[in-house]
Amino acid sequence: MPDKKNEEWQDWLEGIRAIAPLLPAALPFGMMAGLAAAKVDFDALLGIGQSAIIFAGASQIAMSQLIGEKALPAMAVLTVLLINLRFAMYSASLSLHLRGLSGTKKSLVAYLLTDQAYALALARFTLHPDWSLDRKFRFYLGTAITLWIVWMASTALGYYLGAGLPPSWGLEFGVPITFIALMVPGLRDSATVAAACVGGVMAVIAAPLPNNLGLFLAALCGIAAGYAWESIMLAPQEGDDT
Amino acid sequence: MSTTTLWFIVLAAGLGTFALRLSFIQLADRIALPRPFIRALRFVPAAVLSAIILPAVLRLPDGTMSYAFDNPRLLAAIGATLIAWATRNALVTILGGMALFWLLGWLI
Numbered sequence: 001m002p003d004k005k006n007e008e009w010q011d012w013l014e015g016i017r018a019i020a021p022l023l024p025a026a027l028p029f030g031m032m033a034g035l036a037a038a039k040v041d042f043d044a045l046l047g048i049g050q051s052a053i054i055f056a057g058a059s060q061i062a063m064s065q066l067i068g069e070k071a072l073p074a075m076a077v078l079t080v081l082l083i084n085l086r087f088a089m090y091s092a093s094l095s096l097h098l099r100g101l102s103g104t105k106k107s108l109v110a111y112l113l114t115d116q117a118y119a120l121a122l123a124r125f126t127l128h129p130d131w132s133l134d135r136k137f138r139f140y141l142g143t144a145i146t147l148w149i150v151w152m153a154s155t156a157l158g159y160y161l162g163a164g165l166p167p168s169w170g171l172e173f174g175v176p177i178t179f180i181a182l183m184v185p186g187l188r189d190s191a192t193v194a195a196a197c198v199g200g201v202m203a204v205i206a207a208p209l210p211n212n213l214g215l216f217l218a219a220l221c222g223i224a225a226g227y228a229w230e231s232i233m234l235a236p237q238e239g240d241d242t
Numbered sequence: 243m244s245t246t247t248l249w250f251i252v253l254a255a256g257l258g259t260f261a262l263r264l265s266f267i268q269l270a271d272r273i274a275l276p277r278p279f280i281r282a283l284r285f286v287p288a289a290v291l292s293a294i295i296l297p298a299v300l301r302l303p304d305g306t307m308s309y310a311f312d313n314p315r316l317l318a319a320i321g322a323t324l325i326a327w328a329t330r331n332a333l334v335t336i337l338g339g340m341a342l343f344w345l346l347g348w349l350i
Contacts, residue, residue: 024333025331025332025333027333028332028333028336028337029332029336032336042248043245046245046248046249046252049252050252050256053252053253053255053256054252054255054256054259055256055259056259058291059255059259062294063251063252063255065294065298067243067248067251070243073243073247073250073251076251076255077251077254077255077258080255080258080259081255081258081259081262082286082290083290083291084258084259084262084263085262085283085286086283086286086287087259087262087263088262088263088265088266088283089280089283089284089286090263091262091263091264091265091266091267092265092266092280094266094267095266095267095269098267103268106264106267106268107264109267110260110263110264110267110268111260111263113263113267170303170343170344170347173315173318173339173340173343174336174339174340175298176294176295176298176299176315176319177318177319177322177335177336177339177340177343178332178336179291179294179295179298180295180319180322180323180326180335180339181322181326181332181335181336181339182287182291182332183287183288183291183292183295183326184323184326184327184330184335185326185330186287186288187288191285192284192285192288193288195285195288195289195292196288196289196291196292197292198289199288199289199290199291199292199293200292200293200295200296201296202293203292203293203294203296203297204296204297204300204307207297207301207307214293214297215290215293215294218289218293219286219289219290219293220289221289222285222288222289222290222292222293223282223285223286223289225285225289226284226285226288226289227278227281227282227285230281
């Protein structure tokens with residue numbers, strides 16, 4: 001039995017080791033989420049609590065930005081969901097590896113699902129198809145909970161630092177910069193570049209529309225452009241599941 | 243906005259995000275997604291993030307838009323994109339982009 005306990009701990013540790021190199025990049029991102037919340041006058045409970053409730057950095061920063069621009073509350077919520085639509089894609093992809101997991105464990109996996117945890121877990125599960133369901137679950141928790149702790153700590157740090165820093169530093173410019181850092185590595189082919197170009201340009205053209213309606217319109221145009229580009233320029237390969 | 247409204251936004255956004263994350267993990271093999279939908283999902287991050295980035299970069303602190311190259315935000319954003327492209331490293335991109343922004347703001 002002590003051997004079994006030790007093995008289980010090894011699975012956790014393997015997950016923690018996998019996520020470790022990604023933590024330095026999560027830190028400034030989490031700080032930016034806390035800082036953006038502080039800049040739009042969230043109180044401490046909500047400014048830091050949003051990281052536990054939403055736990056999705058890009059959408060949290062966008063939400064703060066929209067609140068700062070006095071967007072309609074419904075528009076802020078919809079924007080968060082639009083940015084987080086990709087989690088449905090991750091969910092579909094991971095579900096193939098998690099069949100048979102209990103409902104509670106599935107909920108925990110879902111709550112902790114992030115870009116990083118998804119990418120690490122999928123790579124590992126694909127590499128080790130022989131892993132038991134429990135082993136996969138422990139590895140996943142090792143990566144995801146570590147990231148959760150760092151995320152919460154960095155949000156709190158950013159919130160308290162951000163509240164004290166003078167506006168003349170222009171720190172709010174860190175928001176679009178952070179989005180650039182997130183977006184660019186995802187531009188893997190000409191179709192995703194087309195989606196980004198059309199989405200960006202349309203957003204500028206549609207910027208005068210009220211209540212950030214332009215963001216939606218632009219995002220839909222960008223998605224359609226990427227889709228059309230892929231259909232016309234890059235014939236999709238049969239059996240390609242990505 | 244009132245604190246109540248902010249709580250409403252955060253809770254609704256959190257609940258909705260959780261539903262998106264749980265969606266297919268929970269449904270697993272009961273429902274097959276239409277292929278065009280899966281293909282379209284791939285473009286969501288690029289289209290949405292870019293639509294947030296570009297207006298934020300071009301909008302000056304006073305709310306007007308600037309398309310000129312003496313806008314340090316635009317130049318710094320282009321620089322950050324190149325850094326991100328070359329390094330694929332979030333930390334280097336954020337630090338480099340902010341350093342460029344401060345440097346250009348001081349020069350221009």
